[in-house]
Amino acid sequence: MAATTTSSATIRPQATVSTAPPNRSINWRGILLHGTIIFFCLLIILPLLWVLLLSVKSIRDANTGTFWPREWDFTHYAYVIQERPEILYNMGNSIFVTLSTVVLTCICALLGGYALVHLKLRGRFLILSLLVGSLFFPTRLISLIAIFEIQSDLGLRNTLIGLVLPYVTLNLATSVLIMRGMFEQISPEIVDAAHMDGCNTWQTFWKVLLPLVKNGIVVLVIVNFVTAWGEYLLAYTLIDDQSVRTMPVVLASTFGGLGAWQYPRIAAVYIMVTTPGIIVFAYAQRWYMKGLLEGALKF
Amino acid sequence: MANVIVPDNHNSPFERIKREIKHGSSWLYLLPALVFFIGYQVYPIIRVFVLSFTDYRLLAADEAQFIGLQNYANAVVDPVVHQGLLRAGYFTLLFLPGTIFVPLFVAILVDRVKNQRIASLYKIILLIPAVIPGPMIFVLWKWLYDFEIGPINTFLIEGLHLFNYRNAPQWLGKSNLAIPAIAIMEVWWGIGYHTIFFLAGLATIPKEMIDAARVDGANEWQLFWRITLPRLRAIMLILVVLRFGSAMAVIDEYLIFGSFDRTLPTYTWTVYMWHLAFQLGDRLQGYAAAIGWIGAGVMLVVVALLFYIFRNRD
Numbered sequence: 001m002a003a004t005t006t007s008s009a010t011i012r013p014q015a016t017v018s019t020a021p022p023n024r025s026i027n028w029r030g031i032l033l034h035g036t037i038i039f040f041c042l043l044i045i046l047p048l049l050w051v052l053l054l055s056v057k058s059i060r061d062a063n064t065g066t067f068w069p070r071e072w073d074f075t076h077y078a079y080v081i082q083e084r085p086e087i088l089y090n091m092g093n094s095i096f097v098t099l100s101t102v103v104l105t106c107i108c109a110l111l112g113g114y115a116l117v118h119l120k121l122r123g124r125f126l127i128l129s130l131l132v133g134s135l136f137f138p139t140r141l142i143s144l145i146a147i148f149e150i151q152s153d154l155g156l157r158n159t160l161i162g163l164v165l166p167y168v169t170l171n172l173a174t175s176v177l178i179m180r181g182m183f184e185q186i187s188p189e190i191v192d193a194a195h196m197d198g199c200n201t202w203q204t205f206w207k208v209l210l211p212l213v214k215n216g217i218v219v220l221v222i223v224n225f226v227t228a229w230g231e232y233l234l235a236y237t238l239i240d241d242q243s244v245r246t247m248p249v250v251l252a253s254t255f256g257g258l259g260a261w262q263y264p265r266i267a268a269v270y271i272m273v274t275t276p277g278i279i280v281f282a283y284a285q286r287w288y289m290k291g292l293l294e295g296a297l298k299f
Numbered sequence: 300m301a302n303v304i305v306p307d308n309h310n311s312p313f314e315r316i317k318r319e320i321k322h323g324s325s326w327l328y329l330l331p332a333l334v335f336f337i338g339y340q341v342y343p344i345i346r347v348f349v350l351s352f353t354d355y356r357l358l359a360a361d362e363a364q365f366i367g368l369q370n371y372a373n374a375v376v377d378p379v380v381h382q383g384l385l386r387a388g389y390f391t392l393l394f395l396p397g398t399i400f401v402p403l404f405v406a407i408l409v410d411r412v413k414n415q416r417i418a419s420l421y422k423i424i425l426l427i428p429a430v431i432p433g434p435m436i437f438v439l440w441k442w443l444y445d446f447e448i449g450p451i452n453t454f455l456i457e458g459l460h461l462f463n464y465r466n467a468p469q470w471l472g473k474s475n476l477a478i479p480a481i482a483i484m485e486v487w488w489g490i491g492y493h494t495i496f497f498l499a500g501l502a503t504i505p506k507e508m509i510d511a512a513r514v515d516g517a518n519e520w521q522l523f524w525r526i527t528l529p530r531l532r533a534i535m536l537i538l539v540v541l542r543f544g545s546a547m548a549v550i551d552e553y554l555i556f557g558s559f560d561r562t563l564p565t566y567t568w569t570v571y572m573w574h575l576a577f578q579l580g581d582r583l584q585g586y587a588a589a590i591g592w593i594g595a596g597v598m599l600v601v602v603a604l605l606f607y608i609f610r611n612r613d
C-alpha cells in the first residue's frame with residue numbers, strides 16, 4: 001500500500017505538495033498506519049491459525065508447543081467422525097436448534113419491525129421502550145430461574161424444542177430493533193404507493209418491502225446464527241442428558257490432553273464447529289456490511 | 300331520525316369493533332414477537348421478582364412461603380455476595396476501557412485507509428471473531444492460556460525469553476491473573492465489532508470539517524479531542540452502557556474457565572446465583588432470585604449514572 005501511494009505521488013508531483021508530508025521518498029505515515037492495522041489483524045488471526053494447525057499436528061508436536069507442525073497428521077478429523085459418532089449426534093442437535101431459532105427469530109423480527117414502522121399501532125411507544133429497556137437489563141441471567149421452571153412445567157427440559165423457545169428471545173429485541181432501523185430507511189411514500197396500487201398490508205410487506213430489506217435479513221441471520229450456535233448458559237442449565245447436548249456444552253466440558261481426547265482431536269472438533277460460521281460469513285460479508293451501514297447500527 | 304343516527308354512526312359500538320379489528324390486524328404482525336418476548340423474557344423476570352420474596356427451594360417438599368424482604372436482608376449482609384459483586388466490578392473496570400479505546404484507535408486508523416478494497420479486507424479480518432460464538436472463543440482461549448500446551452506461555456518462554464518453565468505465569472484457576480486474562484480475551488473478541496460501530500460513527504463526520512480544522516493549523520491530537528470524540532459521544536454512550544451491562548452479568552466465561560470453588564477469583568455474584576439455584580443443597584431459588592435482583596439493581600443504578608455522565612450538555 002505504501003508503495004502505491006509513493007508511486008502515484010511521483011506521477012503527480014503537485015498532489016504531494018498540497019497534501020502529503022514533506023519527505024517524499026518513503027511514506028512513513030502510510031507504513032506506520034498499515035503496519036499498526038496489520039499488527040491488529042495478526043493478533044486476530046494468529047490464535048485461530050494456531051488452533052487450525054493444532055488440528056493437523058501429530059500428537060507429539062501438540063504436546064511440545066511448536067507453532068508450525070514438524071510432523072503433519074491429518075487423521076484427527078477421520079478419527080472424530082469414525083470413532084466418536086456421539087459428536088456427530090451432538091452436532092445434529094446444534095444444527096436443528098440453530099436453524100429453528102434463526103427462522104423463528106427472523107419471522108418475529110421482520111413482522112414486528114414492519115408493524116412498528118409502517119402500520120398504525122397503538123402502544124408502539126410502550127413496546128419500543130420495553131424492547132430497548134430489555135437491552136439494558138441483565139435479562140438472560142435473571143430470567144434463568146423462571147425459564148427453568150417454565151420448561152420443567154411444560155415438560156420441555158432435556159428437549160431440543162425446550163432450547164429453541166427461549167433461544168428465540170436471546171436476540172429478539174436486538175433483531176426487532178435492527179429491522180425497525182431497516183424499515184425506517186424506506187420512505188412511507190413507497191408504502192402509500194403500494195396501497196394505491198391495491199396491495200393490502202400483507203402484500204405490501206411481502207412483495208414490496210421484503211426485497212428492500214434483504215441486507216438486513218443477512219445481518220439478522222448472522223447475528224442469530226452466532227448466538228444460537230454458541231449458546232452455553234441455557235443449554236448447560238436446561239439439559240443434563242448427554243444425547244440432547246449441543247456442541248458448546250460438549251466442547252466446554254471435554255478436557256483435552258488425555259486418552260481419546262488428545263488435543264489435536266478436540267481441536268479437529270473445534271474446527272468442525274467454528275468453520276461453518278466463518279465460511280457463511282465470508283460468503284455473505286458483502287451484504288452483511290451493507291446491512292450494518294444501511295440501518296442495522298442505527299437503532 | 301336519520302339526522303340523529305348518521306353523525307352517531309362513527310361511534311356506534313359496531314363501528315368501533317370494526318375499527319378495532321382493523322387496527323388489531325397491525326397487532327397481529329407484532330404477535331409472534333410479543334408471544335416470545337412476554338413468555339420468555341417479561342414473565343420470567345416478573346416471576347423471579349416474585350420468587351425473591353419467598354423461601355422457595357426447588358427440591359423441598361413443602362410449599363414456598365412468602366417471607367417479605369428476608370432474602371434481601373440476608374443477601375445484603377452475605378459476604379459471598381459482596382465479594383462476588385466486587386469481583387465482577389473488578390473485571391468490568393479492566394474490560395470496559397480496553398473494549399472502548401482499542402477499537403476506537405483501530406477505527407481511526409482504518410478510517411484513514413484511502414484504498415477501499417484494502418480497508419474492507421481489514422474490516423473482514425477484524426470481524427472474524429464476531430462470527431465465532433462466545434463460548435467457542437472461551438474454549439479457544441482456555442487452550443491458549445494453558446500452562447502446558449498454551450502458545451502464550453510458549454511464546455513468553457521460547458520467543459521472548461521472559462520466563463522459564465518453572466516461573467511462567469499461571470493464567471487461569473487460582474491466580475491473580477485469571478480476571479485480567481479473561482478481560483484481555485473479551486477485548487480481543489470485541490475488537491472487530493466495535494471497530495465497525497466506530498467506523499459507522501466516523502463516517503458521519505463531514506470531511507470538510509476535518510480539512511477546515513487542518514487548514515486552521517489543528518494537529519491530529521487536537522482534531523481527536525475537539526472533533527472526533529464529541530461527534531462519537533452517542534455511539535460511545537451506547538457501547539459503554541451495553542458493555543457495562545454484559546460485563547457485570549458475565550457468567551459463561553466464569554463457568555467455563557473456573558469451577559464452583561468460592562476461593563477462585565471467577566466465583567462472582569452470577570456464579571453464586573447459579574450455584575445456589577441449581578446445585579447447592581435444596582436449591583435455594585428464592586434466595587438466588589433475590590441475589591439476581593440485587594445485582595440487577597446495582598447495575599441499573601450505574602447505568603443511570605452513566606447516562607447522566609454522558610448526557611448531552613449542548
